[in-house]
Amino acid sequence: MQTTNLAYSKKDDIISEFYHEWGTNMETLLGEWKNVNPKTGQISRVEILSKEGDTFLHCHGKVDDGEQDWGETPCELFSDNVGSPTIEGFMASYNLGFVQIEIVGNIKYGVMVVQSYNTFKDGSNRNNYIAREFFCKK
Amino acid sequence: MKIAEQKSIADLSYYTGTWINSYDKARVIASLTITEKDEKIEITLKNSETGFYSGEWGSSELKPHAYAPDINDIVAFQARFDLDDMDAFLAINENKGLLIIAGYFSFKPSDNRSDCFVREFFYKI
Numbered sequence: 001m002q003t004t005n006l007a008y009s010k011k012d013d014i015i016s017e018f019y020h021e022w023g024t025n026m027e028t029l030l031g032e033w034k035n036v037n038p039k040t041g042q043i044s045r046v047e048i049l050s051k052e053g054d055t056f057l058h059c060h061g062k063v064d065d066g067e068q069d070w071g072e073t074p075c076e077l078f079s080d081n082v083g084s085p086t087i088e089g090f091m092a093s094y095n096l097g098f099v100q101i102e103i104v105g106n107i108k109y110g111v112m113v114v115q116s117y118n119t120f121k122d123g124s125n126r127n128n129y130i131a132r133e134f135f136c137k138k
Numbered sequence: 139m140k141i142a143e144q145k146s147i148a149d150l151s152y153y154t155g156t157w158i159n160s161y162d163k164a165r166v167i168a169s170l171t172i173t174e175k176d177e178k179i180e181i182t183l184k185n186s187e188t189g190f191y192s193g194e195w196g197s198s199e200l201k202p203h204a205y206a207p208d209i210n211d212i213v214a215f216q217a218r219f220d221l222d223d224m225d226a227f228l229a230i231n232e233n234k235g236l237l238i239i240a241g242y243f244s245f246k247p248s249d250n251r252s253d254c255f256v257r258e259f260f261y262k263i
Contacts, residue, residue, distance in 0.1 A: 036261040037235030110160035111236065111259045134236045136160050136261040 012081060025087050026050065029077075033112050033135035035062075042131045043114060046105075048075060048090070057092040057103065070094055098122040111136060150174050153212070157237050157260035163188045165256050166241055172200065181217050181228075190254075191243075193222055200230070223249060236261060 008014045032047045044062040048055065049072065057075040060067040073092050080088040089106035102117040112135040119128045156171045164186035171182045179202060183195035200215040214231040227242040237260040244253045 035235065040235070109259055110162060133234055134259075134261075
């Protein structure tokens with residue numbers, strides 16, 4: 001990758017020894033991850049899928065009578081620096097009508113840490129809130 | 139505090155059972171089992187094959203801790219192991235279904251290895 005004449009906002013934006021390609025640790029990321037908290041009121045389960053080179057997140061919300069399927073949404077992958085082939089985290093977004101949910105996740109020592117930023121759009125006066133929970137691969 | 143003295147402890151069944159290290163290349167502990175017997179809580183550890191310690195851990199008593207002096211729910215434990223070549227102090231806490239162990243390992247005076255700190259994460263099966 002040519003590193004001259006690149007726009008940058010901080011020096012870590014431009015330092016790179018080789019072109020970044022995803023895939024080194026895709027197998028670690030892909031698959032089904034289960035919330036380790038059996039009493040959760042948040043996301044009970046996520047799947048990370050690869051389809052024709054694109055990555056998708058599929059979340060299931062915990063509800064009284066089981067799970068609510070949120071469907072699949074595109075998932076953007078991130079490494080820990082501009083030259084690293086190792087996937088460090090991901091980001092995805094759900095628009096469920098009454099609520100917009102931004103999801104960011106990262107994996108450390110086999111634990112997927114998922115944070116959700118929930119913004120209500122229905123004028124219900126509910127506070128927007130964040131949640132942070134832990135998932136392990138099934 | 140003894141379990142019997144706790145007025146309103148967390149449901150111990152939440153803790154009892156087997157917990158597996160989330161990391162397949164665990165540095166010390168592969169899995170652990172928590173049991174309750176005769177008003178004592180006990181922890182039994184299983185070594186990680188990829189870890190630095192190859193001896194037998196055996197079992198030790200878990201000392202429960204609440205979140206505050208006026209709260210009785212158990213949220214953490216401590217345990218100590220006096221092993222052949224090292225002493226281990228384990229600080230254990232639970233967070234949203236994850237059991238987190240911060241281990242402080244001290245080798246015997248004749249051992250040149252550095253005392254070390256390891257933090258590992260476990261989920262219940």
